[in-house]
Amino acid sequence: MNGPHDLGGQMGFGPVAPEPDEPFFHADWERRALGVTLCAGALGAWTLDESRHARESLHPADYYASSYYAIWIKALERLVVRHGFVTGDELASGAPAPGGRAPKRVLKAEDVPAVLARGGPCDRAIAGEPRYAEGQRVRTRNMHPTGHTRLPRYARDKVGTIETVHGGFVFPDTNAHGLGEQPQRLYTVVFDGRELWGEQADPSLKVSIDAWEGYLEPA
């Protein structure tokens, strides 16, 4: 979706503000936000792609007014309701009511090290030869899906070069919507700065994205 999250090339946000010796957390609630988000994800009811889509589906005014952990929490509230674990009334009142979906599993403290160390690999075996080869020119599709996609707007309908041919990876555009992993081959595609940004662009700039095969067509 052409959502507030798709920030490449947007203007008006001001300078970057690096913070010397920045701590990992700026408030205790950020610690809990990280932990509760990961624990809820471990319920196994939604994918990382669906989480990302829930975050980018916040109203743009809310998205830009929220810190990143606040975005996570607002998305998590939607996910636990969408998947039937809690109701909107329970969220509003804070009081648990009987019922609600039973979890397949609940992450226990003693399992945390193993679960984090294992992570969630997204590479998948796929059949067939790559459609594109290293060095080949490709054009990214001019597409504007209303659902989740990982092809950023600034890199749509642009000609680039296949730099690396990867294996198969879970396709976020379907996986975010419960339509299955439908793995596709992934490519690193590199663009000249001038192809993306026009004649004023820094001539020394090259930008790459990682693009699923379905995002590409021959140039």
Added chain:
Amino acid sequence: MSGANHEHHHDNELDPMDARVRALETLLARKGLVDPAAIDAIVDTYEKKVGPRNGARVVARAWTQTAFADWLRRDATAAIASLGYTGRQGEHMRAVFNGDGVHNLVVCTLCSCYPWSVLGLPPVWYKSPPYRSRAVMDPRGVLAEFGLELPADTTIRVWDSTAELRYLVVPQRPAGTEGWDEERLAELVTRDSMIGTALAKQAEAA
């Protein structure tokens, strides 16, 4: 009294997110969906155990062992796992090497993808609109805000982490560090130098 303990966090007390997160955690815990002790364990992991020292060890080894550097180029996930760094947001790693005339910079314009297994949790600026919007369009302007000016003919190679590959920049080894061991070299490797918003520290700064 020591001055070091005089930091106050009034802003946290006023933050409506504090109550909101507390309410959500409490509700989920009372419904048996999350275990607060598991939250503690996750926080402990990312506050105390995983951080940019991991990545610094990877870089220092690449600087000192050619065979490791080759492995890191070829199969970063396996090379990094050999040092014990695996898992969440590091499942599929790629190392990109700075060289004469080429400087790498990593961003996630769409969210906040970051190589947790080697760098830990990302800093706020990495997740925020100013960096995410401009890193792909005006990287020299962004680097200037970090105090880094590169020669005009240096290629700036920006990697937008749009899929599940996670990027680690291997900065150039500073001059004057011949004969240094890995541990000493790792002290020169900052978090920002592995994102690409800085160079490694100079030998005299260590």
